[in-house]
Amino acid sequence: MTYDADALAQLESDAAEIIARYPVKRSALLPLLHLVQSVDGYVSPDGIAFCARQVELTSAEVSAVATFYTQYKRRPNGEYQVGVCTNTLCAIMGGDEIWRQVSEHCGVGHDETTADGKITLERLECNAACDYAPVMMVNWEFFDNMTPDRALRVVDDILEGRDVKPTRGPAKVASFKEVSRVLAGFEDGRADEDQGIGEPTVVGLTIAREQGWEASK
Amino acid sequence: MTDLTPVLSATWDAEQSWKLGTYENAGGYGALKKALGLAPADIVQAVKDSGLRGRGGAGFPTGMKWGFLPPDDGKPRYLVVNADESEPGTCKDIPTMLSAPHVLVEGVAITSYAIGCNHAFIYVRGEVVHVYRRLLQAVREAYEAGHLGKDIHGSGYDLDVTVHAGAGAYICGEETALLDSLEGRRGQPRLKPPFPAVEGLYARPTVVNNVESISSVPAIIDKGVEWFTSMGTERSKGMGLFSLSGHIERPGQYEAPLGITLRELIDMAGGMRGGKQLKFWTPGGSSTPLFTDEHLDTPLDYESVGAAGSMLGTRALQIFDETTCVVRAVSRWTEFYKHESCGKCTPCREGTFWLDQILERLEHGHGTEADIQQLLDTCDSILGRSFCALGDGATSSITSSVTLFREEYEQHVTEGRCPFDRAESALFDYETSEATEEAHA
Numbered sequence A: 001m002t003y004d005a006d007a008l009a010q011l012e013s014d015a016a017e018i019i020a021r022y023p024v025k026r027s028a029l030l031p032l033l034h035l036v037q038s039v040d041g042y043v044s045p046d047g048i049a050f051c052a053r054q055v056e057l058t059s060a061e062v063s064a065v066a067t068f069y070t071q072y073k074r075r076p077n078g079e080y081q082v083g084v085c086t087n088t089l090c091a092i093m094g095g096d097e098i099w100r101q102v103s104e105h106c107g108v109g110h111d112e113t114t115a116d117g118k119i120t121l122e123r124l125e126c127n128a129a130c131d132y133a134p135v136m137m138v139n140w141e142f143f144d145n146m147t148p149d150r151a152l153r154v155v156d157d158i159l160e161g162r163d164v165k166p167t168r169g170p171a172k173v174a175s176f177k178e179v180s181r182v183l184a185g186f187e188d189g190r191a192d193e194d195q196g197i198g199e200p201t202v203v204g205l206t207i208a209r210e211q212g213w214e215a216s217k
Numbered sequence B: 001m002t003d004l005t006p007v008l009s010a011t012w013d014a015e016q017s018w019k020l021g022t023y024e025n026a027g028g029y030g031a032l033k034k035a036l037g038l039a040p041a042d043i044v045q046a047v048k049d050s051g052l053r054g055r056g057g058a059g060f061p062t063g064m065k066w067g068f069l070p071p072d073d074g075k076p077r078y079l080v081v082n083a084d085e086s087e088p089g090t091c092k093d094i095p096t097m098l099s100a101p102h103v104l105v106e107g108v109a110i111t112s113y114a115i116g117c118n119h120a121f122i123y124v125r126g127e128v129v130h131v132y133r134r135l136l137q138a139v140r141e142a143y144e145a146g147h148l149g150k151d152i153h154g155s156g157y158d159l160d161v162t163v164h165a166g167a168g169a170y171i172c173g174e175e176t177a178l179l180d181s182l183e184g185r186r187g188q189p190r191l192k193p194p195f196p197a198v199e200g201l202y203a204r205p206t207v208v209n210n211v212e213s214i215s216s217v218p219a220i221i222d223k224g225v226e227w228f229t230s231m232g233t234e235r236s237k238g239m240g241l242f243s244l245s246g247h248i249e250r251p252g253q254y255e256a257p258l259g260i261t262l263r264e265l266i267d268m269a270g271g272m273r274g275g276k277q278l279k280f281w282t283p284g285g286s287s288t289p290l291f292t293d294e295h296l297d298t299p300l301d302y303e304s305v306g307a308a309g310s311m312l313g314t315r316a317l318q319i320f321d322e323t324t325c326v327v328r329a330v331s332r333w334t335e336f337y338k339h340e341s342c343g344k345c346t347p348c349r350e351g352t353f354w355l356d357q358i359l360e361r362l363e364h365g366h367g368t369e370a371d372i373q374q375l376l377d378t379c380d381s382i383l384g385r386s387f388c389a390l391g392d393g394a395t396s397s398i399t400s401s402v403t404l405f406r407e408e409y410e411q412h413v414t415e416g417r418c419p420f421d422r423a424e425s426a427l428f429d430y431e432t433s434e435a436t437e438e439a440h441a
Ligand SMILES: Cc1cc2nc3c(=O)[nH]c(=O)nc-3n(C[C@H](O)[C@H](O)[C@H](O)COP(=O)(O)O)c2cc1C
Pocket: B053, B054, B055, B056, B057, B058, B059, B060, B062, B082, B083, B084, B085, B086, B087, B170, B171, B172, B173, B174, B175, B176, B208, B209, B210, B211, B213, B214, B388, B389, B390
């Protein structure tokens, strides 16, 4: 085990908190894997061994689970996971072209990381934001209604070390490690940050208000 | 003309709509207090009487599902909310949880009380971190206000709620795969029976319901069964979120009574983009057979959509105009199913692999006439022979598109290329280049 004493103590106390949320220990495995990603930036061999000890499984059993899920990374991940949705709806609305330009611009393909370790690119499946197509996700925050120019600006901002701001989400995108900690179930105090409601979300409500329609009382 | 009926979406434009205070000011958690004064069996009966059917795709009557739980044996039983929302085109639960997470939390509390559950879980897909933040906060706020936790509002009833993030796998939306995943395993479907109602989470009686189903419960308790059944059609009661995406002027969420038509919805949405012609659409996500302009007046309820040869599914209306190549659309969905097939059963694992190869060839003009038949034959050996509904769903867009647009498949073969210009379908201008066409291949 290569975690130093402090890191290990923190991990162990976080793990205990996660395990306490479930009636059966093993249920904590997915959040524990998010937790080790928040420390190591990927599911490292040490991380697997750590999870295995926490839930009393073998490392092989934990690996078998980790490799099933696409969000668990087997190699050190970029600081920003940049995903372009290329499922049918987004692809057709322009996602394929956005992907082509972003990939060319970064010089890496699907599931590859830029040499400076900033960006890992991914072709995404539908991210449940089709009404905002074409969609891009950066560390699992929404970048809606993308164009190639807007997407490239986001990518350049990341590559040049500037903060980036989603269209629905917090004031800025947190790092891959920080976001992984949230996914392990630890609040980061940013739930109230907001970019204002997106038009597609309230389009029906807006029309109903204009028409004076409501569900009968 | 059908009016829209915002119920779940009614507060989404309020200032800080996701906060407990906003929700309570609009009457939120009143239904919970009312429910705690009722006998659990009466709540189950009310939901049965409301005719509410599952909003997660299959449309199974919600109250009846709750009624399948065996009698209380004093040991735990669970509610698990399916917030995995990953069916391509489906985008209703995410805005619900982002804008009004408390309607779900209140629904969870009422449902748990009704079915005798003291620990409920919300399994949310991992790829939506701000949604997860809002849910974590909403649950914490609800504990602090005494809507969750010990002895809720002095009723003697206790409930804990755990919000759990998945990690990227469409199959975890299938209810038994979801349960395996929640138990810390690979997300692969289980053999049914036993159904989750009998042996679900930790082999205990479990109700699995979609976010929108559970979120509909507070309004039913608050406003009553008659109010709910006044909306909708004969056997498809109530309101639902219709998610319009694609080539229309104003895509987004339209909450309407079941039975509204696509013609009405497109009208409200400002028509087709640039006045172009509708070519094909999905009534309920990528796993439901395609419709065309012939189905513009089909009432969007379970029975009518089924009678017309498709499924209401998740009301994910993905709308494509005449600039869209149907072979490209279907090919991309098929790639998705291949990628997401969990590998447990052979027809789906091998079948989606071959379907993807054949469609890839056809899309790029390298296919043959025999390939089209091969597609249909392969679909035949998947449909009804797969272990879960993912395999069946993979065939829907293929068989329906070959039936509806066979000439277009043939045109790809005879011309040796795709006859469409991809740039025309996009929302922004760009030059189509060789690179664009091959970037995917
Ligand atoms: C491959 C597959 C994916 C599914 N994905 C979801 C999903 O993301 N959300 C959901 O609620 N139901 C999904 N379902 C349906 C569930 O299995 C289940 O029927 C549903 O959660 C029951 O809830 P309901 O009765 O409230 O609709 C999926 C089914 C299959 C076969």
